[in-house]
Amino acid sequence: MYSLIYDGTFEGLLTAVFEIYDRKLLHVKLIKGEWRSSALFEEVLQIITDENRANRVLKGLCKKLSAAGLQRLYIAHMAEMANEESAIVGFIRYVFDTDQNVEEDYGNKYVMRISEIIKMVRREKHRMEAFVRFQKLKDETFYSAVEPDFNVLPLLIRHFKNRYTDQKWIIYDIKRGYGLYYDLHDIQYISLDFSEVNNPTNVITAFSDDESIYQHLWKNYFTSVNIVSRKNTRLHLRHIPKRYWKHLTEKI
Amino acid sequence: MDAERITEKLNILADAAKYDVSCASSGSKRKNENKGLGNASNGICHSYTEDGRCVSLLKILLTNHCIFDCAYCVSRKNNDIKRAAFTVQEVVDLTINFYRRNYIEGLFLSSGIFKDADYTMERLVRVAKKLRTEHNFNGYIHLKSIPGASDELMREAGLYADRLSVNLEMPTEAGLKLLAPDKNRQDMINPMSFLKKEIIQRTEEKKLFKNAPMFAPAGQSTQVIIGATPESDQQVLQSANYFYKNFNLKRVYYSGYVPVLIDKRLPALNTAVPMVRENRLYQADWLMRFYGFHVNEIVNQQQPLLDLDIDPKLGWAIRNMQAFPVDINKADLQMILRVPGIGLLSAQKIVSARKFAKLSWEQLKKIGVAINRARYFIICKSNEFERRDLTGNNIKQFILAESKSKYIKNTQTQLNLF
Ligand code: SF4
Numbered sequence: 001m002y003s004l005i006y007d008g009t010f011e012g013l014l015t016a017v018f019e020i021y022d023r024k025l026l027h028v029k030l031i032k033g034e035w036r037s038s039a040l041f042e043e044v045l046q047i048i049t050d051e052n053r054a055n056r057v058l059k060g061l062c063k064k065l066s067a068a069g070l071q072r073l074y075i076a077h078m079a080e081m082a083n084e085e086s087a088i089v090g091f092i093r094y095v096f097d098t099d100q101n102v103e104e105d106y107g108n109k110y111v112m113r114i115s116e117i118i119k120m121v122r123r124e125k126h127r128m129e130a131f132v133r134f135q136k137l138k139d140e141t142f143y144s145a146v147e148p149d150f151n152v153l154p155l156l157i158r159h160f161k162n163r164y165t166d167q168k169w170i171i172y173d174i175k176r177g178y179g180l181y182y183d184l185h186d187i188q189y190i191s192l193d194f195s196e197v198n199n200p201t202n203v204i205t206a207f208s209d210d211e212s213i214y215q216h217l218w219k220n221y222f223t224s225v226n227i228v229s230r231k232n233t234r235l236h237l238r239h240i241p242k243r244y245w246k247h248l249t250e251k252i
Numbered sequence: 253m254d255a256e257r258i259t260e261k262l263n264i265l266a267d268a269a270k271y272d273v274s275c276a277s278s279g280s281k282r283k284n285e286n287k288g289l290g291n292a293s294n295g296i297c298h299s300y301t302e303d304g305r306c307v308s309l310l311k312i313l314l315t316n317h318c319i320f321d322c323a324y325c326v327s328r329k330n331n332d333i334k335r336a337a338f339t340v341q342e343v344v345d346l347t348i349n350f351y352r353r354n355y356i357e358g359l360f361l362s363s364g365i366f367k368d369a370d371y372t373m374e375r376l377v378r379v380a381k382k383l384r385t386e387h388n389f390n391g392y393i394h395l396k397s398i399p400g401a402s403d404e405l406m407r408e409a410g411l412y413a414d415r416l417s418v419n420l421e422m423p424t425e426a427g428l429k430l431l432a433p434d435k436n437r438q439d440m441i442n443p444m445s446f447l448k449k450e451i452i453q454r455t456e457e458k459k460l461f462k463n464a465p466m467f468a469p470a471g472q473s474t475q476v477i478i479g480a481t482p483e484s485d486q487q488v489l490q491s492a493n494y495f496y497k498n499f500n501l502k503r504v505y506y507s508g509y510v511p512v513l514i515d516k517r518l519p520a521l522n523t524a525v526p527m528v529r530e531n532r533l534y535q536a537d538w539l540m541r542f543y544g545f546h547v548n549e550i551v552n553q554q555q556p557l558l559d560l561d562i563d564p565k566l567g568w569a570i571r572n573m574q575a576f577p578v579d580i581n582k583a584d585l586q587m588i589l590r591v592p593g594i595g596l597l598s599a600q601k602i603v604s605a606r607k608f609a610k611l612s613w614e615q616l617k618k619i620g621v622a623i624n625r626a627r628y629f630i631i632c633k634s635n636e637f638e639r640r641d642l643t644g645n646n647i648k649q650f651i652l653a654e655s656k657s658k659y660i661k662n663t664q665t666q667l668n669l670f
Contacts, residue, residue, distance in 0.1 A: 102608070104601075104604035104605060104607070104608075105605060105608040105609075106601050106604065106605035106615070106618070106619055107605045107606075107608060107609050107611055107612075107615045108608070109618075112615075112618050112619070126296070129296055130296045130297055130298045130299075131298070132354045133353060133354060133355070134352065134353045134354050135353070136352070136353070142352060142353065144354070162283075162284055162291055163284060163290055163291055164289070164290075164352070164354075165284055165287045165288065165289075166287050166288060166289055166388075167289075167352055210253070210349070213253065213255045214349045214350070214353065216255070216259065217255075217258065217259060217262055217346070217350075218350060218353070218355050220259055220262055220263055220266075221262055221266050221310070221350075222299060222301070222307070224262070224263050224266035224267045224270065225266055225267075225269075225270045225301055225307065225311065226270075226301045226302050226303060227270060227271075227301070227303050227305075227510060228303075229510055229524075229525055230303035230304075230305075230508075230510070230525055230527065231302055231303050232302070232303050232304040233302065234304075235300075235303075235304030236300055236301070236302050236303070236304045238304075239297070239300040239304060239306075240299065240300050248299065249353075249355070250299055250355075
C-alpha cells in the first residue's frame with residue numbers, strides 16, 4: 001500500500017493518477033496535505049503537481065468520458081468532501097481500465113459513489129440557492145453569509161449572476177474564508193478582513209435604512225403562513241436542518 | 253412607509269391566502285432580460301413552514317373583502333374577521349424587496365371578490381403589469397383567475413403572468429352548489445377554457461415567431477378541497493383526470509380541508525385535517541402523470557377509496573399479483589416503474605446500469621431501491637427471491653408490520669412520495 005500525498009488541487013490529483021500508472025502501483029491511498037517524512041511506516045510518495053502530466057491524464061479522460069461526465073468528476077473533487085479521494089481515483093482507474101464508457105455503470109462501486117457525491121453536492125448547491133439571505137447594506141450592496149457543508153460557491157455563480165444583475169451582491173463562505181462579489185459587471189472571488197467586525201454574520205451597523213423593516217416583514221410573513229393544525233416538525237427539520245438556521249432571516 | 257400598517261395588512265392577507273396550497277414556481281422559462289431583476293425557471297423552495305410546506309412565493313390576497321359567501325372560506329362575506337386591502341404599489345414594493353433579498357421566487361396574488369369579477373381581475377393584472385413593465389421584474393408571477401372575468405382581462409393576465417389558476421374548490425358540481433351557492437361551475441370553467449385555447453394558439457405563434465411574447469408559460473393549475481364534502485377518491489381523481497385531459501392543466505392541488513368555520517354543512521371544528529388522504533391523492537396523481545397509470549387502475553367502481561394504510565402503487569400491485577414477479581434485468585421501463593419501492597430515478601438507473609452487467613440485490617439497494625417492499629415483486633441476479641406463494645394481502649401485512657415500528661415512533665404520518 002502506497003500513500004500518495006498531494007496538494008489538494010485537481011491537477012495534483014491527475015498528476016497522482018499519472019504516477020500510479022507510471023509506476024504501476026496497485027494499492028494506493030491518496031491523502032491531501034503536507035509532506036511529513038517521518039511518522040509513517042508504509043511507503044509514502046509525495047506528488048508534485050505537474051501541469052504536463054496532469055494534462056495528459058485529462059486528455060485521456062476526455063477521450064473516455066462525455067463532457068458532462070468529466071465535469072461531474074471535477075465537481076466531485078472540488079467539493080472537498082473529506083476522504084473521498086480514493087473513490088475519485090478508483091473511478092478514474094476504472095474509466096481507464098475499461099474499454100467502453102462506464103459513466104452509467106451504477107453496479108460499479110466507484111461509479112455509484114461518484115454519483116452519490118454529486119447528488120450530495122447538488123443538494124447543497126440547491127440549498128444555497130434557496131437559503132442565501134441577502135441583507136441590504138448602506139452602499140446598496142446585498143450581502144449574504146453562508147456556511148455550506150461542501151465547497152459549492154463556484155457552482156452558484158451562474159444562478160446568481162443570471163438572477164441578480166441590477167444589484168451589487170456578495171455571497172460569503174465564512175467557513176472557507178472566501179466569497180463571490182458581483183459589482184454590476186463581473187464576478188470576482190474576494191476574501192474579506194473581518195478583524196474589525198467581531199462577528200462576520202453581524203453587519204447590522206452597516207444596514208440600509210429599510211433593511212430591518214423588510215426583515216421584520218419577512219419574519220411576520222413566515223409566521224402568518226404557518227397552519228398550526230398541520231404542524232409537522234419532523235418534516236420541517238428534514239427540509240431545513242438546524243445547522244442552516246443561523247443565517248436564515250426567518251429563523252433567527 | 254408606514255411599517256406598522258403594512259405589517260398588519262401583511263399578517264391579515266397572508267393568513268387569508270395560506271389555505272391555497274399551491275406554491276409551485278416551476279415550469280416557466282422567463283429569462284432575465286436587459287439587466288433586469290430576476291428570472292423564473294427552476295422553482296426553488298426558499299423556506300419551509302413548520303408544517304413542512306414549501307415557501308416559494310409571496311402568497312397574499314390583494315384584499316380579503318369579498319361579496320361571496322363560500323362556506324369553507326375564512327374570507328366569506330358573513331364571517332366576522334378583520335378586513336384589509338393592499339394598494340397596487342404596496343404589493344409591488346413587497347415583491348421587489350423580498351425578491352432582492354432572495355426570500356422568494358416571485359408573487360402569487362389572489363383576492364377576495366370586491367365589487368365584481370372584472371373589477372377585481374383588473375387590479376390583479378395591474379400589479380403584474382407594473383412589476384413587468386415598470387420594474388423589469390422577471391421573477392415568477394402566479395395570478396388567480398377570478399371566475400367570471402372577461403376574456404380581454406384574461407388575455408392581458410396571460411401576457412404578464414407565468415401561471416394562472418382557477419380553483420375548482422369542490423370536486424363535483426353538487427359539492428360546489430352546496431358550499432358555494434354564489435359560484436357557478438361554468439364561470440370557473442370559462443376562463444380556464446379561454447386560457448387553454450389562447451395558450452395553444454400562442455405556443456404555435458411562438459414556434460413561428462421567436463419574438464412573439466410569452467403567454468402564461470407555466471400554464472394553468474387548480475385546487476380542490478378534500479374532505480369538506482363527501483366525494484369519494486374515485487370522484488376526486490376522475491375529476492382531476494378530466495381537467496388534466498381537457499384543459500391541459502399543469503397541476504391539480506389537493507387541499508385537505510382545515511376546519512376554521514362553524515357551519516352545519518361542514519365538518520365540525522375539531523375534525524382532523526385529512527392529511528394522510530391528501531398525501532395518498534398526491535401519490536395517485538403522480539402515478540397518473542409520471543408512472544403511466546390510468547385513473548381506473550388506481551380507483552374504480554369496486555375500489556372507490558384509496559387505501560390509507562399503503563400507497564396507491566403498492567395497492568395496485570397487490571391487487572394485480574399476476575403481473576409479478578418482474579425480472580429487473582429484462583423488464584421494460586414501464587413495468588419497472590410499477591414495482592413498489594422503485595421510484596422514477598431508480599428505475600432509470602436500473603435500465604442504464606443493467607446494460608453493463610446484470611444487477612443483484614446489493615446493487616439494487618445501492619441504486620436506491622427500497623428492497624423491503626420491492627423484494628416481493630422482483631427477481632434479479634441472485635438465487636434468493638420470494639419463493640412463498642403469497643397473496644397480496646399477506647404482502648400488505650408483512651410490509652405494514654415492518655414499517656409499524658417506524659410508524660409508532662412518529663405518530664405523524666409519513667408524507668413521502670413513495
Ligand atoms: S369568492 Fe373566494 S374569497 Fe370570496 S368567499 Fe368564496 S372562496 Fe372566499
